[in-house]
Amino acid sequence: xxxxxxxxxxxxxxxxxxxxxxxxxxxxxxxxxxxxxxxxxxxxxxxxxxxxxxxxxxxxxxxxxxxxxxxxxxxxxxxxxxxxxxxxxxxxxxxxxxxxxxxxxxxxxxxxxxxxxxxxxxxxxxxxxxxxxxxxxxxxxxxxxxxxxxxxxxxxxxxxxxxxxxxxxxxxxxxxxxxxxxxxxxxxxxxxxxxxxxxxxxxxxxxxxxxxxxxxxxxxxxxxxxxxxxxxxxxxxxxxxxxxxxxxxxxxxxxxxxxxxxxxxxxxxxxxxxxxxxxxxxxxxxxxxxxxxxxxxxxxxxxxxxxxxxxxxxxxxxxxxxxxxxxxxxxxxxxxxxxxxxxxxxxxxxxxxxxxxxxxxxxxxxxxxxxxxxxxxxxxxxxxxxxxxxxxxxxxxxxxxxxxxxxxxxxxxxxxxxxxxxxxxxxxxxxxxxxxxxxxxxxx
Amino acid sequence: xxxxxxxxxxxxxxxxxxxxxxxxxxxxxxxxxxxxxxxxxxxxxxxxxxxxxxxxxxxxxxxxxxxxxxxxxxxxxxxxxxxxxxxxxxxxxxxxxxxxxxxxxxxxxxxxxxxxxxxxxxxxxxxxxxxxxxxxxxxxxxxxxxxxxxxxxxxxxxxxxxxxxxxxxxxxxxxxxxxxxxxxxxxxxxxxxxxxxxxxxxxxxxxxxxxxxxxxxxxxxxxxxxxxxxxxxxxxxxxxxxxxxxxxxxxxxxxxxxxxxxxxxxxxxxxxxxxxxxxxxxxxxxxxxxxxxxxxxxxxxxxxxxxxxxxxxxxxxxxxxxxxxxxxxxxxxxxxxxxxxxxxxxxxxxxxxxxxxxxxxxxxxxxxxxxxxxxxxxxxxxxxxxxxxxxxxxxxxxxxxxxxxxxxxxxxxxxxxxxxxxxxxxxxxxxxxxxxxxxxxxxxxxxxxxxxxxxxxxxxxxxx
Ligand SMILES: Cc1cc2nc3c(=O)[nH]c(=O)nc-3n(C[C@H](O)[C@H](O)[C@H](O)COP(=O)(O)OP(=O)(O)OC[C@H]3O[C@@H](n4cnc5c(N)ncnc54)[C@H](O)[C@@H]3O)c2cc1C
Numbered sequence: 001x002x003x004x005x006x007x008x009x010x011x012x013x014x015x016x017x018x019x020x021x022x023x024x025x026x027x028x029x030x031x032x033x034x035x036x037x038x039x040x041x042x043x044x045x046x047x048x049x050x051x052x053x054x055x056x057x058x059x060x061x062x063x064x065x066x067x068x069x070x071x072x073x074x075x076x077x078x079x080x081x082x083x084x085x086x087x088x089x090x091x092x093x094x095x096x097x098x099x100x101x102x103x104x105x106x107x108x109x110x111x112x113x114x115x116x117x118x119x120x121x122x123x124x125x126x127x128x129x130x131x132x133x134x135x136x137x138x139x140x141x142x143x144x145x146x147x148x149x150x151x152x153x154x155x156x157x158x159x160x161x162x163x164x165x166x167x168x169x170x171x172x173x174x175x176x177x178x179x180x181x182x183x184x185x186x187x188x189x190x191x192x193x194x195x196x197x198x199x200x201x202x203x204x205x206x207x208x209x210x211x212x213x214x215x216x217x218x219x220x221x222x223x224x225x226x227x228x229x230x231x232x233x234x235x236x237x238x239x240x241x242x243x244x245x246x247x248x249x250x251x252x253x254x255x256x257x258x259x260x261x262x263x264x265x266x267x268x269x270x271x272x273x274x275x276x277x278x279x280x281x282x283x284x285x286x287x288x289x290x291x292x293x294x295x296x297x298x299x300x301x302x303x304x305x306x307x308x309x310x311x312x313x314x315x316x317x318x319x320x321x322x323x324x325x326x327x328x329x330x331x332x333x334x335x336x337x338x339x340x341x342x343x344x345x346x347x348x349x350x351x352x353x354x355x356x357x358x359x360x361x362x363x364x365x366x367x368x369x370x371x372x373x374x375x376x377x378x379x380x381x382x383x384x385x386x387x388x389x390x391x392x393x394x395x396x397x398x399x400x401x402x403x404x405x406x407x408x409x410x411x412x413x414x415x416x417x418x419x420x421x422x423x424x425x426x427x428x429x430x431x432x433x434x435x436x437x438x439x440x441x442x443x444x
Numbered sequence: 445x446x447x448x449x450x451x452x453x454x455x456x457x458x459x460x461x462x463x464x465x466x467x468x469x470x471x472x473x474x475x476x477x478x479x480x481x482x483x484x485x486x487x488x489x490x491x492x493x494x495x496x497x498x499x500x501x502x503x504x505x506x507x508x509x510x511x512x513x514x515x516x517x518x519x520x521x522x523x524x525x526x527x528x529x530x531x532x533x534x535x536x537x538x539x540x541x542x543x544x545x546x547x548x549x550x551x552x553x554x555x556x557x558x559x560x561x562x563x564x565x566x567x568x569x570x571x572x573x574x575x576x577x578x579x580x581x582x583x584x585x586x587x588x589x590x591x592x593x594x595x596x597x598x599x600x601x602x603x604x605x606x607x608x609x610x611x612x613x614x615x616x617x618x619x620x621x622x623x624x625x626x627x628x629x630x631x632x633x634x635x636x637x638x639x640x641x642x643x644x645x646x647x648x649x650x651x652x653x654x655x656x657x658x659x660x661x662x663x664x665x666x667x668x669x670x671x672x673x674x675x676x677x678x679x680x681x682x683x684x685x686x687x688x689x690x691x692x693x694x695x696x697x698x699x700x701x702x703x704x705x706x707x708x709x710x711x712x713x714x715x716x717x718x719x720x721x722x723x724x725x726x727x728x729x730x731x732x733x734x735x736x737x738x739x740x741x742x743x744x745x746x747x748x749x750x751x752x753x754x755x756x757x758x759x760x761x762x763x764x765x766x767x768x769x770x771x772x773x774x775x776x777x778x779x780x781x782x783x784x785x786x787x788x789x790x791x792x793x794x795x796x797x798x799x800x801x802x803x804x805x806x807x808x809x810x811x812x813x814x815x816x817x818x819x820x821x822x823x824x825x826x827x828x829x830x831x832x833x834x835x836x837x838x839x840x841x842x843x844x845x846x847x848x849x850x851x852x853x854x855x856x857x858x859x860x861x862x863x864x865x866x867x868x869x870x871x872x873x874x875x876x877x878x879x880x881x882x883x884x885x886x887x888x889x890x891x892x893x894x895x896x897x898x899x900x901x902x903x904x905x906x907x908x
Contacts, residue, residue, distance in 0.1 A: 099683045099789035100818075122685050144632075157632065158604055173877045179785040181601065181817045181857040183590045183639050184865075184872055185899060186881045190603075190635030199631075211685030240659035242726060275728040326627035330545040359546075359626060393626045412629045417619040422630050424887040429880075441630040 001038055001061070001082055009059065010039065013083070016051045017043050021089070030084055032064060033077050034403040037084040044089045046166060046203040053201065054170035056083060056434050064436045065197040067108060067139025070131040073400045074143065075196060076411050079438030085201065087138050093117055094204065095178070102161065102178055104206040107138025124212040126153040126244075132311045138202045144194035147311055151357040152244030152271065153210065157193045162206030165192055165199075168430040172203075180208045191425070198440040199429040213244075213271035218303040219284040220258070221266040222294040229266040230333045232291050233356040236268060237329075241280050245269040246357045247310070248336060253351040256316045257309055261296065269307060310353065314400070317351050318366030321378060321401050325361040325385070327394040332356040335394065339363045342381045346374060367402065379408035386413050412441040448505040452487055452529075455497040460488040471530055474517040475577075477778055477828060478837075479863045483524035486512075490535050492610065492618065492648035499646065500616035502529055503893060510895035511646040513554065513582030517589060518781050519862025521641050525897040531646060533584055539563055540649070547654045548607055548625050553584025553647050557591075560652070569654040572599035575858070576766040584647050590639030592858035594690040594765065595722070597816035599655065601858070603638040610649035611637060614894035624651040636884065641860045642895040644888035660727035661689075662734045663752040663761055666741040667715035671695055671799075671811075673745035674717035675791035678815040680740045681721070682788055686733050690722040691816030692765050698772065698812040698823075702764045705771035709764025715747065719815060720765055768812040769823070776808065776825040780837050784845060786853035788818035794851055798822050801843045805836040819857035820848070845871060861899045869901055 001009065006024075013022045023030075023040035030040050043049045056063045062080035066072055067087055087108030095104040098121035105114060111132055115124050128147035129135055139145065141163070146155045153159075162176035165188075175188035192200055221232050226248070233246060247267045255262040270280045281297060288295040298306055314322055321343075327335040336354045339361060344350055347365025354361040368374050382405075386396040390413075398411035415422065419442055426433075426444045438444075452461055462468060463485045472482040484507070489495045502509045508528030515522050524530055537554035544567055551560060557578040560571045574593035575581055581591070587609065592601045599605075608624030622634030637644050668674040671693075678691055694702070699711045699718060711718055721737055723730045734751070741749050752758040773779045786794050795811065802809035802824065813821040822844055826833050845855055849871045856865060869878060882900055886892075 097787060097789060099679060100787040101682060102787065154600070154604065157635065158600065167880070171876050173880045174873070175877070175880075177854045177872065178852050179787060179818060179854055179857070181592060181596065181785050181814070181819050182854050183601075183858055183860050184855045185861060185869060185878070186884055187590070187603075187636065187639050188877075188880060188884065190632045190638075191884065193635075194632050211687060238656075240656075240726060272726065273729045273732050275732050276726040279726060279728040326623065328546045328625045393624055395623065395626055395629055397629060415630045416628070418621055418628075418630065418633050421613075421619065421633055421887060425631055425884065428883045428887055 006038055009061065012055055013039060013041055013052070016055070017041050017048055026084070030069070032072050032081055033406060035078050035081045037064065037081040039082070040084040040086060042086050042089050046164060046172060049085065049166045049201055049203050050170045050172055052083070052085060053166050053168060057169045057432060060432050060434060062434055062437050065142070065201045067136030067142070068134040070134045071139060071143050071145065075436070075439035076443055077403060077406050077438065078436065087136060090203065098123060101209045102180065102206065103209060104162070104178065104204060105137050106204055107136065107202045109137050111135045111137055111140060118209060119212070122212050123209045125159065125207055126210050127156055128307065128311055130311050130314060133308070137205050137207070141193050141205045142195065142197050142202055148245035148247050148269070148307065148355055150360070151246055151355055152242070157190065159207050160189050160193050160205060161208050163189050163192055163202055164204035166201045166203055168200065168432065168435050176206065178206055196436065196440055198426065198436045198444060200435070215274040215277040216269070216271050216300060216303050217277050217281050218270070218298040218306060219268045219281060220261070220296045220298070221288050221291070222261055222263045222296070224263060226264060226333050226336070228291045228293050229264060230356070232266055232287060232293065235287055236284070237357060239283070241283060242272065243268045244271040245307070246355060248333070248352070248354040248356065250352040252317065252349050253313060253353055256313060257306055258296070267306070269303065313351060313353065314364050317349050317364070319364040319400065320367035321347060321405065322362065322364035322399045323382065324397045324399050325363070325389065325394060327359045327361065327389060327392060329356060329359040331392060332359050332361060335361045335389065338388065339385060342385050343378070346378050346381060375402070375404045376408065379405050382409050390414065410442070415441045448501055448507060449485065451501045452485070452498055455494055455501070456487050456489060462486040471512070472523070474515045474520060474522040476518045476520050476781065476864060478780060478834070479520035479523050481523050481525050483530045484527045486530045486532050488532050488535050492612065495531060495612045495646055495648050496616050496618060498531060499612055499614065503614070503616055503891065506891070506893065508893050508896050511584065511588070511642050513585030514556070514580045516577045516581045517585060517862065518783065518859040519856070519864045521589065521860055521862035521895070521898060523863060525863060528896070533582065536648070544569065544654070546625050548651055549654055550649060550651050551583055553582060553587070553650060555583050557581050557583060557586060564654055568657050570657055571652055572605050572655045573602045576769065583650050583652065587638050587647050587650060588640065588642045589858065589860045592814065592819065594692050594814060597691055597814065598687050598689040603635055605653045606634065606638055606650060607653050608651035609634060609637060609647050611645040611647050613645045614889040614891065622651070641862060641899050643885060643898055645894060658724035660730040661722065661724040661758070662730050663758045664721045664734065664737060664749055665718055665761060666721065666746040666749045667712045667718045668746055669716050670745070671717045671795050672792050674719050675795055675815070677741045677744035677746060678719060679789050679791060680744055681737055682816065684736060684740060686736060688721050688737070688816060689724040690720065692720040693811065693813055693815040694718050694720070694765065694768060695811040697808070697810035698768050701771040701775055701810060702768055705767065705774065707764050707767030707771055709760045711764060720761055772810050772823055772825060776827055778826050778828040780824040780826060780841065781859070782820070782822045782824070782841055782844060783856045783859040784820045784848040784853060785857035786818045786820065786848050786851050788816070790851045790853070791815065791818060794847060797847055798844055801840050801847070805840040807836060807840055817857065818853070842868065863898060866899065866901055
């Protein structure tokens with residue numbers, strides 16, 4: 001965009017959302033990788049979003065939608081970013097029917113705000129993505145962003161029952177509805193959830209809720225090696241127990257989560273009726289005893305708070321690089337080892353969180369930015385990990401990395417045989433490539 | 445002989461193709477007898493490679509085609525409306541792999557739902573989605589319809605239990621959707637394909653997730669003197685934050701039909717409605733919740749609440765429930781099994797209205813349904829040979845659909861749109877919504893050869 005064009009565009013943006021809701025020049029906090037958007041806009045209604053997209057479509061301006069911005073670094077280097085579209089002002093709960101266990105919210109509604117409103121009805125949305133304290137529900141849906149609770153409750157994808165989406169050309173469509181079971185037509189919810197703002201802008205999301213658990217406790221097993229912790233996890237998974245989350249954490253992670261216990265740990269979270277929590281805690285204690293591992297029990301608030309901290313781990317420890325591996329659950333510990341070996345020497349304070357129930361492994365650490373050889377050897381290590389794990393259906397996604405690494409590595413990795421379908425879908429929904437161009441798989 | 449038939453015979457052998465009009469009549473409809481149309485031919489592939497070969501031949505000749513599993517579908521989905529060729533997948537029925545450690549199984553699409561659960565039961569697992577037709581329907585059909593079932597209330601629909609698919613696209617190319625146990629990257633094509641009613645391609649291999657059997661199960665039967673009370677009890681249980689694994693309602697007409705059939709389960713024939721409630725999970729929770737469910741039922745007017753004493757009693761109650769459609773089917777020559785969803789708190793308001801609609805059209809109605817999710821099945825027993833009655837059935841169905849949509853519900857919760865509900869689609873979706881769906885379909889099937897005439901109103905598909 002030339003400065004003259006930019007002035008013209010600014011006038012139009014102001015006419016849509018008002019002077020106070022167009023930001024220019026754009027401060028550092030909104031820079032995506034190495035691109036600074038020309039504008040940040042803050043629409044308040046879906047009509048305004050539609051008008052903004054009509055404008056962008058007509059002028060072929062690149063738009064990147066954002067919620068709280070906590071996941072803006074997730075994606076390949078953007079080709080272009082002209083307008084950053086924040087849903088921050090679209091934060092209302094539009095409908096909430098406790099008796100139906102369903103709700104409809106604007107995309108910018110915060111997860112925490114919603115769960116506070118649902119608390120008196122003893123209901124909740126069981127999501128715990130990283131930075132859950134800042135997450136918006138639209139952002140969670142757009143990124144299908146999950147945390148350890150995925151083990152017990154599935155991904156956000158499984159809770160989204162309806163959407164309102166503004167398409168690239170500004171037309172609005174609805175997918176799904178407000179009921180918990182629905183096969184009326186194609187399920188376009190699935191298309192948009194997890195599409196990272198590359199097919200349309202989510203403006204409204206309908207969810208099904210869960211009754212909130214009556215009681216909670218977390219059991220931690222500690223040991224100096226992974227073997228017995230792995231055995232513990234396996235036995236829990238093969239037992240009658242129903243943990244809501246199950247996570248291995250390495251010493252570095254534990255040094256922050258529970259500073260008195262900087263050892264390898266298995267964290268097991270129980271969310272159930274009160275008698276079932278008591279029962280499971282007893283069973284877990286007996287298991288710890290039989291495995292001869294050390295055990296700590298955290299109740300109620302202490303339990304909640306360690307998980308909340310775990311969701312902020314990357315803010316509490318240096319995290320210039322963060323990878324997510326997805327492997328077959330039985331290989332979780334193997335993947336944990338492999339990633340530790342691959343990156344141990346390259347990252348400072350390497351921290352690992354791994355979920356043996358779902359096969360998700362998160363690994364993060366600090367980088368000596370500016371040291372070209374470290375960056376390129378990191379990139380090599382990522383590609384090598386990816387290649388190794390591809391043979392076992394494993395994936396390695398780069399959730400966060402400096403642009404220097406993204407220049408070497410596609411953050412998503414290989415898509416497989418369905419890439420032509422994805423390209424065709426992108427073309428069908430965003431033919432001018434104005435929505436987050438370049439950021440998604442294969443640079444879509 | 446037409447050249448494409450000769451070409452197909454070369455692929456499957458001349459035994460494995462039917463073109464004789466008389467024998468084709470078997471394939472003129474699915475479980476919903478109201479829509480009938482015979483296919484041009486039926487072929488029986490035995491492998492994915494054969495499916496690829498068949499699809500390529502048909503594509504080249506521009507002949508429409510569709511997959512068929514067991515033909516138990518209830519929306520006319522497996523009917524070859526445009527004189528197409530049916531690929532009957534019943535012979536692709538092998539369980540290829542069971543991986544308990546990762547809780548996965550890989551199956552061919554013709555595997556019958558219940559057979560999978562039986563195959564893993566001894567190891568302590570089950571396949572969660574359990575349509576009432578599970579003794580007959582195939583997993584391929586379940587994927588295509590995103591089938592539900594009584595236990596979906598707690599365990600979710602088919603889409604929540606499929607980890608990956610191998611699909612032959614309508615142009616004969618083969619693709620893999622989903623990660624088959626790990627997370628795929630990119631758009632969720634797996635989720636999009638599930639429930640696409642056979643219009644996006646043919647699933648030739650399915651990776652499913654297995655679920656561990658719960659520690660404890662408790663089955664209760666509450667009987668009520670009015671349908672409203674029964675509905676209120678259901679709503680109260682949901683509102684109390686209890687998540688039963690199933691909550692199924694049967695009204696008097698259904699109870700009478702079941703008790704007069706081989707599925708007789710000892711249900712009280714003088715009740716206006718019974719609700720079959722199952723709780724499962726940890727024994728400690730099940731006991732605790734059962735006591736609360738008992739109280740909530742009594743507080744909402746249950747005359748009595750029975751608890752199944754053992755596995756035999758439990759199985760009998762479920763046989764009664766799962767045999768209900770079959771039992772109803774014997775009352776009159778035809779049965780219209782309807783399917784709609786409403787917000788569950790609306791049950792007490794909507795159910796009586798549904799009966800009033802049936803009464804207004806002089807139709808015999810029986811309701812047996814997944815009450816916990818608000819998924820209604822108002823069933824109409826009728827005689828398809830009587831055109832006037834058929835007309836009344838259609839009009840009543842439309843009114844029921846309009847009613848459900850009006851209270852915030854939708855047209856179908858598990859049986860799909862198929863042929864049956866195309867005309868109602870504009871009740872829930874705008875032209876723009878439908879156009880977006882048509883765009884997705886065109887991505888999978890640009891030539892429009894794969895199960896044409898289903899799901900979307902035709903004029904809109906034509907636009908592409
Ligand atoms: C008594 C009775 C009870 C029922 N109860 C339930 C219930 O509780 N819940 C529920 O959800 N449904 C229920 N159904 C409906 C029906 O059983 C389901 O829709 C089932 O999933 C259909 O499976 P099928 O193998 O019979 O498929 P078919 O009827 O043969 O086909 C259905 C659709 O799937 C497509 N298809 C089949 N195989 C494939 C494949 N491999 N790839 C792509 N497309 C394919 C067909 O083209 C067609 O469009 C019931 C039906 C009956 C008769």
